[in-house]
Amino acid sequence: MLRTHTCGQLRPEHIGQTVTLCGWVESTRDHGGAVFIDLRDRYGITQVVVGPESGQANVDAAGRLSNESCIRVRGVVAARLEGKKNDKLATGEVELRSEEVELLNDCDSPPFVPTQQELPGEDLRLRYRYLDLRRPAMQRSLILRSQIIKEMRDYFAENDFIDVETPILGRSTPEGARDYLVPSRVHPGKFYALPQSPQLYKQILMVAGFDRYVQVAKCFRDEDLRADRQPEFTQLDMEMSFVDADDVIGMIDGLVARTAKNILGVDVPTPLPRMTYDEAMRRFGHDAPDLRFGMEIVDLTEIAKKTEFRVFRGAADSGGFVRGINVKNAAGDFSRKRIDELTEYVKHDFGAKGLAWFRVEPEGTLWSPISKNLEDAHLAEIATAMEAEPNDLLLILADSWNVTCKGLNGLRKRLGAELKLYEPGALHCSWVVEFPMFERDEEEGRFVAMHHPFTAPRPQDLERLASDPEACRAQAYDLVINGSEAGGGTIRIHDQEIQRQVFDLLGIDEETAKDRFGFLLDALRFGAPPHGGIALGIDRWVMLFAGLENIREVIAFPKTQRAYDNMTEAPGSVDDKQLKELALRSVSVKS
Known part of the structure; x- marks a missing residue:
């Protein structure tokens, strides 16, 4: 040594x-x-x-x-x-x-010093990632990542799970995000797909009798990126047989409590609280609500229908919604300029038509430039519904359901951070359950699976598959940590007839189903057990446990938001000989 x-x-x-x-x-x-x-x-x-x-x-x-x-x-x-x-x-x-x-x-003059107070731009840090990784903060993040993965592996090993590796080169099953495709030299004109998840393989393992499977799996999705998303990511993949949703959720409750205690020294009471999808959208406008603070959404649509104010009444009468949030004790902190910034934010980022606001005066009345358009009785009803108190700031959107959900959720998250409504080290974990089975693809006018096409409906909703698919709720559950989806799972369909019904609703005919998923459908014919599981986003877990907001801070060699590796300059071009071996040719694309 x-x-x-x-x-x-x-x-x-x-x-x-x-x-x-x-x-x-x-x-x-x-x-x-x-x-x-x-x-x-x-x-x-x-x-x-x-x-x-x-x-x-x-x-x-x-x-x-x-x-x-x-x-x-x-x-x-x-x-x-x-x-x-x-x-x-x-x-x-x-x-x-x-x-x-x-x-x-010796060291050449470095483009930046890892210990300097003010960090350079992220592009430079990613270009010289080997220097950036010398920073104590980066090293702490990767050490934390290693500790969390160890806790996960130990927990599942102690609960009799078997760690099984599944293939990286598989079959393209174009549902959800775009696949990354890999051309085959041995089979010209044919392509492998990198796995978006081990979903189909782990279901096969359940049919094979491995009733408790787990894997730290590398996954790939060719999708638009953001601060908490990467084209290649790591997830803790888990599946169990002879279970229902409560069993899977209970297993993950234990993992959350153990990891929080052993890594952060934080006691997380279990069972974790649960909320239905419908309740989450109604109260918070999002299916992964941040429950570290209040500021819940209040529906004012019925009050709006009584008013003569064109903005409110017009939205309510046309099938839209009038909903708002109460920013407690904040009116004195928000200038007109700051409110205008929030208005532009909801218009630009969420497509809202505008943002109505009221300041609660010392005597409890509501005031804003639009107050004159509303009767005192209606203003009083709004104040009562929103539990308004002096110096509160009421922010209201009048728009479609989706726009009010997205806009108010965006405002709520932004203001929660700006006003420091939660402790930096706070950790709130919960579940959102009973998601819709299907959602409408507005462009194609057809149903798509909200999770994936193998998600089982709730037993009490089986009859609705035929009569009212949009009302059908799934045996699906998402783990939410501090307002981020930290994991998602479902109980799977193991009955061939139910699977056929779901495929029919999704517009997947028998021939297409056999082409895409034939090996799984064949397996379901050979005594497939009831089964279900979950995938936990390890990158997001580490980001959230570290109190960070950018997933690239917890990955050793991440891609940029344009899916580019600044250090190795990948993706890069290849020579004609390699393309010829793969029966491919390069086509120039105009930028």
């Missing part, structure tokens, strides 16, 4: 010992005849003193060291001088008095 200890290991009990450290030079300070080096590795920082006793050649060499150079130092551990201890460092009571400094590798 080139080193005897790490840079975060030395303590007073090591005083007098001769040790060897390896690491990167964080900084050097020349104190006239002696050079002080802060030596860093992922474990911590140790102060190294290169003084006259080590020889002038060593002192001179230490003075020439550039930051981020990799060095090896041998010396004797000594107590720091009185008054020179550093309480901010775990190693702050000692220093290493060098006898020998060896330069393992």
